Amino acid sequence: MKGSITKGLSPRRRAYDITMRTLLYAAAALICALLVFLIGYILYRGIPHLSWQFLTSEESVIKDIEGILPAILNTVYVIIATLIFILPLGVGSAIYLTEYASNKRVVAAIEFATETLSGMPSIIFALVGVIVFCEFCGLGQSLIAGAFSLVMMTLPTVIRTTQESLKTVPLSYREGSLALGSGKWHMIRTVVLPSSVDGIVTGCILAVGRIVGESAVLMFTAGMGMRLAKYGDSVGEFFRNLFDSSGATLTVALYHYAKERADFDSAFAVAVVLLVIAFGINLAAKFAGRKLKKR
Amino acid sequence: MSGNTIIEAKGLELWYGDNHALKGVSLEIPENRITALIGPSGCGKSTFLKTLNRMNDLVPGVRIEGQLLYNGEDIYGPDVDVTRLRKQIGMVFQKANPFPMSIYDNIAYGPRTHGVRSRAKLDDIVERSLRDAAIWDEVKDRLNKSALGLSGGQQQRLCIARALAVEPDVLLMDESTSALDPISTGKIEELALELKNRYTVVMVTHNMQQAVRVSDMTAFFLLGELVEFGDTERLFSHPRDKRTEDYITGRFG
Numbered sequence A: 001m002k003g004s005i006t007k008g009l010s011p012r013r014r015a016y017d018i019t020m021r022t023l024l025y026a027a028a029a030l031i032c033a034l035l036v037f038l039i040g041y042i043l044y045r046g047i048p049h050l051s052w053q054f055l056t057s058e059e060s061v062i063k064d065i066e067g068i069l070p071a072i073l074n075t076v077y078v079i080i081a082t083l084i085f086i087l088p089l090g091v092g093s094a095i096y097l098t099e100y101a102s103n104k105r106v107v108a109a110i111e112f113a114t115e116t117l118s119g120m121p122s123i124i125f126a127l128v129g130v131i132v133f134c135e136f137c138g139l140g141q142s143l144i145a146g147a148f149s150l151v152m153m154t155l156p157t158v159i160r161t162t163q164e165s166l167k168t169v170p171l172s173y174r175e176g177s178l179a180l181g182s183g184k185w186h187m188i189r190t191v192v193l194p195s196s197v198d199g200i201v202t203g204c205i206l207a208v209g210r211i212v213g214e215s216a217v218l219m220f221t222a223g224m225g226m227r228l229a230k231y232g233d234s235v236g237e238f239f240r241n242l243f244d245s246s247g248a249t250l251t252v253a254l255y256h257y258a259k260e261r262a263d264f265d266s267a268f269a270v271a272v273v274l275l276v277i278a279f280g281i282n283l284a285a286k287f288a289g290r291k292l293k294k295r
Numbered sequence B: 001m002s003g004n005t006i007i008e009a010k011g012l013e014l015w016y017g018d019n020h021a022l023k024g025v026s027l028e029i030p031e032n033r034i035t036a037l038i039g040p041s042g043c044g045k046s047t048f049l050k051t052l053n054r055m056n057d058l059v060p061g062v063r064i065e066g067q068l069l070y071n072g073e074d075i076y077g078p079d080v081d082v083t084r085l086r087k088q089i090g091m092v093f094q095k096a097n098p099f100p101m102s103i104y105d106n107i108a109y110g111p112r113t114h115g116v117r118s119r120a121k122l123d124d125i126v127e128r129s130l131r132d133a134a135i136w137d138e139v140k141d142r143l144n145k146s147a148l149g150l151s152g153g154q155q156q157r158l159c160i161a162r163a164l165a166v167e168p169d170v171l172l173m174d175e176s177t178s179a180l181d182p183i184s185t186g187k188i189e190e191l192a193l194e195l196k197n198r199y200t201v202v203m204v205t206h207n208m209q210q211a212v213r214v215s216d217m218t219a220f221f222l223l224g225e226l227v228e229f230g231d232t233e234r235l236f237s238h239p240r241d242k243r244t245e246d247y248i249t250g251r252f253g
């Protein structure tokens, strides 16, 4: 029937269509079920062992208290320390590569290298971190050595995402700004960066996500310390204590509970905390991206 | 009917890599007049326009020879400050390109770039520029709204206002009305006619009627060469070159 739009598909094509659709639904349902089971199981095992005390105290053998406050704080410290280095370094190199570097071939080579590095197994960064920061620089197993190693690990990602978002800024904005007599840096600061800030923020939040989820690098470079840093007599001393001492972040604490102590109740409780943080980070990334884009 | 010459090209040659895009172009652009550049696609109109404010510097592999003088000074001279040159010679692009900021910030962008900080002064410049670009009445109640919410024609007039806000001497317009409806086009043509009392306008256009309606002088380009340059009326009524005649009578690609 030429031109008819009421005739349906031929029976064969319809059967094919239905089979395919069923298979796709089944695959999707399977994935969803798996996800729900995983999250449900973690929550089911972990929540009963979560308590205010568990979240807000240091563990003590004498008082028989389990507590992950040091691990939570260590995670926060490592995130902050890493971001402090990664923002200027990553955004700065990305700006240089996309806006200033004129040798296209060198830029392409560097971009290829950063891409390769961002896909590298983290255990390699752990090895390099141990050799370079812990031993060669004499930092030992410490939070600062951990932060430096994480800078190495996340730098390629931040550079890549920043570069990608810089490249999406239309040429017409740049031309418009230059034609009004802006210098190059003025143009970048007033037109390019404001239009790409959402991508930069998203990249940083993703980097934070990787930091929170990282265990291998931190286990080797930041160690397994489960104590709170001593306050000392001055702010400077506090910081020295803080970053000199070895400290386990949440993921490392989880490993510690599960593997060394076979304390699965505490391990699952930590897992719940990590799950909540991961959820929060993803939400923040989405929200920040949308909010900044709107402006 | 030519006044003082403000821009003078002498044997201007330009290459994009191996592509010889301007071949020995010589012409004198008179002050406070509208000069139209016409010619078929790819003949080098935009290229010539962009040599005037050195926007071609952004293209890698560009090579320029010959002389280009602005008020007697060499535009490509060794101590030229490109940012100052571009402040003097403003540009409006084919596609309106407002920044993703408020209308106010768009207009204030140029003056701020050149160091104007006082709010009162900026308010003043913004209002005056928007009035000059005949768009003040349409936007005066929404200065703090995003410029991207304006219509295409309004955006283009906003870009003209933005260019005027830095008080240039010369305004370059590259097919600035080609994406607009007849009414917006008419407004911008009127605008150009008003502006020529205070500015020198150089406009690229594909629309021959537009060239006749607004321009005082017309330059016809073909394959990178300046074929004919002269009084608009004379050029369209008595073209001296056969190729000009073919082009303006539509017998040409």
Ligand SMILES: Nc1ncnc2c1ncn2[C@@H]1O[C@H](COP(=O)(O)OP(=O)(O)OP(=O)(O)O)[C@@H](O)[C@H]1O
Pocket (backbone or CB within 6 Å): B016, B019, B021, B039, B040, B041, B042, B043, B044, B045, B046, B047, B048, B059
């Ligand atoms: N950025 C560039 N890089 C290399 N070649 C270019 C560049 N811009 C223009 N050209 C070449 O220079 C020649 C003149 O181009 P130009 O853009 O000046 O033409 P035009 O007269 O403005 O055409 P149109 O009416 O289509 O805008 C063309 O051959 C074009 O391919």
Ligand SMILES: [Mg+2]
Pocket (backbone or CB within 6 Å): B045, B046, B047, B174, B204
């Ligand atoms: Mg053009």
